[in-house]
Amino acid sequence: MNYTPSEMMIVAAARALAGVRTVFVGVGLPNIACNLARHTVAPALELIYEAGVYGAQPARLPLSIGDPTLVSGATSVVPMADLFGLYLQGGLVEVALLGGAQVDRFGNLNTTVIGDYAAPKVRLPGSGGACEIAIHARRLFYIMRLSRRAFVEALDFVTSPGHLTGGDSRARLGLPGAGPELLITDKAILNFDNPQREMQLVSLHPDVSLASVQAEVGWPLRLADDLAVTPPPTDDELHLVRDVLDPQAMYR
Amino acid sequence: MNYTPSEMMIVAAARALAGVRTVFVGVGLPNIACNLARHTVAPALELIYEAGVYGAQPARLPLSIGDPTLVSGATSVVPMADLFGLYLQGGLVEVALLGGAQVDRFGNLNTTVIGDYAAPKVRLPGSGGACEIAIHARRLFYIMRLSRRAFVEALDFVTSPGHLTGGDSRARLGLPGAGPELLITDKAILNFDNPQREMQLVSLHPDVSLASVQAEVGWPLRLADDLAVTPPPTDDELHLVRDVLDPQAMYR
């Protein structure tokens, strides 16, 4: 295998952005994935950052969500009230990429605490913009590494709503976005494309066994009817990731 | 008399702004009065215009509330959401100048209709920003010519609240600003400085009789304990108005 699991994640996420116009981006892996998509399957993709940036064209790999390279040369830089009000709550974000410390089978996310809220074992960062991003983005993709600590039967805290208790529970509460659609991991791709809106395995990355995926998930994982194998990264995709987007290998 | 009634109004209004820091200005007479104050009794006076301008330094007499001369050289020019939200509703406007087609004895203003709202005899401009200016300005000054058609017993429509039904009725509704304090006319100066917050005559302009004032007011006008005579415009004030602020005599 001439690529890393992180590279496979980046490439799979980029491919999922084919034809998308606006994406709400985080730093790190998601940022590389979005820029890869802009160079390949989504040339019209506009990058939106919660710091207030629309249409960023970063000249280097951004080191944080508010890196000055995101500002210089952007299409528009606005107060965060406008970014969250006009763009996100206004319904202009087509896809958002999120991750979390814990996810459950309906795609709800926890980024707040491990343990009890009042006396936490681990105090995590909290929501940031994730709570409202999960509510408003028309489509929601997750990027997370598979691990038994992260894929849990019950969250310690619901920071960002996925499909809540499944089925149409999200629509019944009136949440505008469609909720999590895709979950890209280092071992496999999962989605929520069933009436229960339950996480299901749809594609294993090359050379990954079903058992090794199930081993990292804290409940009996549902399988899609047709289980595929993820096409490996192409030479062109690897070249862009390695030589153009992350030449210092910070996120691979 | 070597000055016009309008010049007396402008000068009296300017003097009332002594020491004031921020004033919400309309065009025409109020604009000249504020600029006169800036040249005389209120050098630190900052002019605020509802179009979104803070700290205007107009290079010519503005022809409308949104004249471009108000923008060039201003301290700050902001969206109207900010002007009304941050400055006005935020409580930063110390004095506002208003006028109207009708005013009653408690200083309520009508700028909406003469006659019935659904079938008006005269359709007036409506509120503009007046409704919220009257609610929020910490101090409220009116500039209006005395006339029986304007100073009426009962308004056809309450566009902007003055002291409502008098006394503490304004405070009881929770309106943040103190309500009308001063009314400057072409013949006299009136205020509301009594427990009933009823309009009262405090100063007659030179050579104006009490009877000629009462003749233009549609109810028996209350008199202050000490009735004064307004000091006439000084040569310096007249020079500034005539030669600097309104050289084309548009508002005199």
Place this chain on the structure above:
Amino acid sequence: MTELLSMAEAVARYVEDGMSVAIEGFTAFICFAAGHEIIRQRRRDLTLIRMTPDLIYDQMIAAGVARKLVFSYLGNPGVGALHAVRRAVEQGLPAPLELEEYSHFGMVARYVAGATGLPFYPLHSYVGTDLPRVNERIQFVTDPYGGKPVAVVPPLHPDVAIIHAQRADPQGNTHLWGLLGAQKEAAFAARRRIVVVEEIVEEAVIRADPNRTLIPGLIVDAVVHEPYGAHPSYVQGYYDRDNPFYLAWDQISRDASQTQTWLDEWVYGVPDRAAYLAKLGDATLKRLQPGSAPSGSVNYGEYR
């Protein structure tokens, strides 16, 4: 995606009979070119939305395009009344005109609610006034933190917003400076947006100053390049308000037949804005030219 269209194409494509249309720009950036084209294309039953209807809606209402007006101040700014609007409201001529009115802040709040997807927007206006009595859309809600009830207004979603600005790139990314009014909010609140500009510039000009971008091309359906499209109102740094015309309109518009004669000559009688400008003449445009007052340039920094 955004298209570069002529004004005639943009109006034909996006403004239909019965729609609600907001031509915004508070006393400035008023797109008379769009209003005149709507008159020429004889649209009917429009709901016209604007804080200050100004001369452009007076002309459009005189021409019979509207059935309703949503507004907050009905005047010829700095001059007097809007006589054609008054004829419609007071006498039903040429046709009755329904009014829905707010204060300025109420209109701004409606645009903000529309632009940000909120079901209502709170503001401390209207208490003690007759406005809620004549406009049932103004409501009051309880403060959950124990304060007094606060007024709210509902979101406004014009079918089309038409915004005039100094410059945009071909993708519709728009720079605007001077009075910002509620143009951004109106554009985001609308279902379709036409941006009309004095100049089309390269994308790099826009990207060099991203804080100046009021409207992103993302929400722009059509860009129209129409120099002097806001005459007789003004565009900061490009031309001044043609005040003699604002004064002249006060006379013209007092008389219904004179108003129609003016429309015949200056709107129906010209095919487009270029013909209007040719008729107006270079002397007028020259008279309206401002002096230079540069903003100065700041450094955003190159971060590689």
Place this chain on the structure above:
Amino acid sequence: MTELLSMAEAVARYVEDGMSVAIEGFTAFICFAAGHEIIRQRRRDLTLIRMTPDLIYDQMIAAGVARKLVFSYLGNPGVGALHAVRRAVEQGLPAPLELEEYSHFGMVARYVAGATGLPFYPLHSYVGTDLPRVNERIQFVTDPYGGKPVAVVPPLHPDVAIIHAQRADPQGNTHLWGLLGAQKEAAFAARRRIVVVEEIVEEAVIRADPNRTLIPGLIVDAVVHEPYGAHPSYVQGYYDRDNPFYLAWDQISRDASQTQTWLDEWVYGVPDRAAYLAKLGDATLKRLQPGSAPSGSVNYGEYR
């Protein structure tokens, strides 16, 4: 009226024990100079308010100035956790720290409500989450137009807001470009405001571009001229984030005694920002220098 003060004077004058303090600036314009001076003046029992507490609050909390934190994202941006904050929350070291948390939009909405005198601000967040369960200030109100209940947050009024920017005139009229975050809203929401700038400029520089004025001198109590006052964060066009320091802090702050050693050396051990910069050295400042990316100049027009 606004006064030009040194950082030591401004903190001594406006920041008192027990107050609530917001040093805002979303990942940029973070006024470390003010935070360090607050540590040096040994303020206690502060309520620290910031969307992203960042390293500056990690340092201040390690130094024991705070009893409470109001925030929306608790991280070392792009690097990892805030270890001093975690020690305070998980182990009560050096002292317990009360948390009051929101999402980013919730914090922005609290500032907006505070800045605009509203009793609450509505937003479509929090539905389906556990946040309202642990923060009773998040409430829901009925939509008077018949929609679903909508979340609201109450106004935030910091006793003091400290805002870093590129430049101001001596009256405190402040230009800021790049990430605008919620600095304007925090400044207007606060009871007192300290503006800290890279450069003091003439009033004419500010007035040449009034759309760039984020904060008017009217609301500014003190202006502090403190070049590089935001290091190791950045100021758009002036310097870059010192990322090696953000990475180093991840290591330093994992250990309580190493953290104190760092504070002794870089905060208590220097009298002011000038000494900090001398210690930091020119090579570091030079490394952080960005290239040139001019905004270009626009014409506001002279209207006489």
